Amino acid sequence: MSEQHRSVTLTVNGRTHQFDVPVRRLLSDAIRHDVGLTGTHVGCEHGVCGACTVLMDGRPVRSCLLFAVSADGAAITTVEGLAAADGTRHPVQQAFTECHALQCGFCTPGFLTTIAAALEDNSHPSEEQAEEIISGNLCRCTGYQNIKAAVLRAAELKRAAG
Amino acid sequence: MKPPAFTYHAPESLDEALGVLAEVGEDGKVLAGGQSLVPILNMRLAAPAHLVDINRVAGLSTVDTNDTSVTVGATARHTDVELDDAAYGVQPLLRQALRLVAHPVIRNRGTTVGSLAHADPAGEMTAVLALTRGSVRITSGSGSRNVDATDFFVGPLECCLRAGEMVESATFPAFPAGTGSAFIEVARRHGDYALCGVAAAVTVLDGAVSAARAAYISVGPTPLLVDLTDAVAGGAVSGGAVSGADWAAAGRLAQSQVSPEADIHSTASYRRHLVGVLTARALAEAAAAAAPTHSLPLRRSG
Numbered sequence: 352m353s354e355q356h357r358s359v360t361l362t363v364n365g366r367t368h369q370f371d372v373p374v375r376r377l378l379s380d381a382i383r384h385d386v387g388l389t390g391t392h393v394g395c396e397h398g399v400c401g402a403c404t405v406l407m408d409g410r411p412v413r414s415c416l417l418f419a420v421s422a423d424g425a426a427i428t429t430v431e432g433l434a435a436a437d438g439t440r441h442p443v444q445q446a447f448t449e450c451h452a453l454q455c456g457f458c459t460p461g462f463l464t465t466i467a468a469a470l471e472d473n474s475h476p477s478e479e480q481a482e483e484i485i486s487g488n489l490c491r492c493t494g495y496q497n498i499k500a501a502v503l504r505a506a507e508l509k510r511a512a513g
Numbered sequence: 514m515k516p517p518a519f520t521y522h523a524p525e526s527l528d529e530a531l532g533v534l535a536e537v538g539e540d541g542k543v544l545a546g547g548q549s550l551v552p553i554l555n556m557r558l559a560a561p562a563h564l565v566d567i568n569r570v571a572g573l574s575t576v577d578t579n580d581t582s583v584t585v586g587a588t589a590r591h592t593d594v595e596l597d598d599a600a601y602g603v604q605p606l607l608r609q610a611l612r613l614v615a616h617p618v619i620r621n622r623g624t625t626v627g628s629l630a631h632a633d634p635a636g637e638m639t640a641v642l643a644l645t646r647g648s649v650r651i652t653s654g655s656g657s658r659n660v661d662a663t664d665f666f667v668g669p670l671e672c673c674l675r676a677g678e679m680v681e682s683a684t685f686p687a688f689p690a691g692t693g694s695a696f697i698e699v700a701r702r703h704g705d706y707a708l709c710g711v712a713a714a715v716t717v718l719d720g721a722v723s724a725a726r727a728a729y730i731s732v733g734p735t736p737l738l739v740d741l742t743d744a745v746a747g748g749a750v751s752g753g754a755v756s757g758a759d760w761a762a763a764g765r766l767a768q769s770q771v772s773p774e775a776d777i778h779s780t781a782s783y784r785r786h787l788v789g790v791l792t793a794r795a796l797a798e799a800a801a802a803a804a805p806t807h808s809l810p811l812r813r814s815g
């Protein structure tokens with residue numbers, strides 16, 4: 352049996368991409384292989400680690416638990432889309448640098464997208480809320496204290512920027 | 514880990530979806546939020562020949578609330594139900610439970626109806642459907658039927674859906690007047706499936722406890738509903754606090770009704786212990802939510 356393919360259109364970080372995929376292609380793999388953006392990392396492929404988190408129409412989702420065909424027509428923001436067009440870091444990226452919130456960086460793209468979206472909904476998270484925001488992402492080396500500090504720092508930077 | 518090959522269908526209307534489901538029969542699976550199904554496919558624990566993606570079907574993403582119930586459509590996300598203030602007003606247990614379902618990012622995509630159809634005995638929403646005496650609307654090309662929670666859940670990961678059918682919506686009735694509710698669970702890590710979870714509802718009439726019921730997850734093959742009224746009836750309520758109700762006795766009564774099993778996460782006896790402790794806590798919290806707090810002297814802050 353020849354495998355079913357479909358054409359998919361995705362707007363990734365503001366640019367429209369159209370390509371043909373086998374229908375079983377995961378969105379995470381489509382972003383990496385078909386769109387060519389490898390900032391989105393793939394860890395567990397069953398929804399547990401959070402490394403593959405991207406924004407779909409503004410909401411963070413696990414790209415390893417979506418088929419590219421299901422995302423047809425959607426607007427996707429990956430970690431590459433967080434910084435401003437002139438390269439200025441997103442407040443979350445700036446905060447991660449300042450607070451030493453990464454070591455190997457494998458988990459970082461998922462944290463950045465998740466936190467960026469959470470701060471859109473809540474620009475003044477409490478410590479407890481900062482923990483809740485990052486509770487669905489696994490980091491094996493940095494430790495969560497610095498990452499939590501970065502959430503609070505990012506919120507501060509974002510508020511200062513208005 | 515990559516999913517096995519399948520044929521993909523993306524119907525845009527309910528009729529079209531039901532037509533495809535009828536055609537593919539036993540070989541087809543509904544794809545809703547994919548937060549349970551896609552991991553299963555990625556790990557190759559299942560290999561359905563056809564996936565029927567219902568996410569583009571018009572009219573299924575609604576959360577409808579009236580005075581007596583909340584009805585959730587098949588593609589309403591956990592997050593949409595959790596954040597719906599009208600739904601919280603009529604059936605607060607929905608939000609109380611949804612906060613414990615996975616993580617916010619999973620809830621953005623996972624559906625409440627999908628978690629019922631998945632029928633995981635550790636799934637919080639199965640207990641919510643059971644405790645609210647809710648029902649699901651099952652639809653196929655040849656018509657619809659409403660099925661109560663008690664008949665819907667058949668076993669672990671098994672509900673009474675037949676080939677060609679899908680769940681169109683789930684209805685969670687409001688509790689009787691004077692009822693408070695709570696959902697408490699213990700999990701290894703925040704967001705994990707619970708080792709034991711308790712949904713509780715306590716009704717207070719004329720200042721005394723008149724009914725107490727609880728539903729349990731992770732301690733049996735399907736959500737277990739237990740009436741605990743006998744252990745706590747008559748407990749007096751005054752000024753927002755419940756006194757004289759023996760919550761620990763209710764915990765012991767609940768323990769006598771469950772037969773939990775051991776797995777890699779927990780021994781059976783630890784689960785039984787949790788049933789006792791969490792029952793007492795959940796009932797006390799539910800009773801406090803039921804008691805009319807407006808009779809408390811108001812302390813103004815600031």
Ligand SMILES: Cc1cc2nc3c(=O)[nH]c(=O)nc-3n(C[C@H](O)[C@H](O)[C@H](O)COP(=O)(O)OP(=O)(O)OC[C@H]3O[C@@H](n4cnc5c(N)ncnc54)[C@H](O)[C@@H]3O)c2cc1C
Nearest residue numbers: 398543545546547548549550615623624627628630636680
């Ligand atoms: C990391 C992680 C942690 C999680 N933790 C929890 C947790 O703590 N508690 C919890 O309850 N859940 C948890 N989940 C599961 C989550 O709640 C799922 O969203 C839910 O179980 C299934 O909903 P879905 O819409 O994603 O369904 P899908 O994954 O799309 O489908 C699941 C099953 O239900 C069937 N189905 C779905 N919708 C319908 C329908 N309308 N009619 C007929 N059949 C249908 C599918 O065919 C499939 O067999 C977790 C998931 C992940 C990835």
Ligand code: FES
Nearest residue numbers: 394395396401415
């Ligand atoms: S790779 Fe998607 S959650 Fe781990």
Ligand code: FES
Nearest residue numbers: 454455456490491
């Ligand atoms: S920085 Fe290495 S896993 Fe998080």
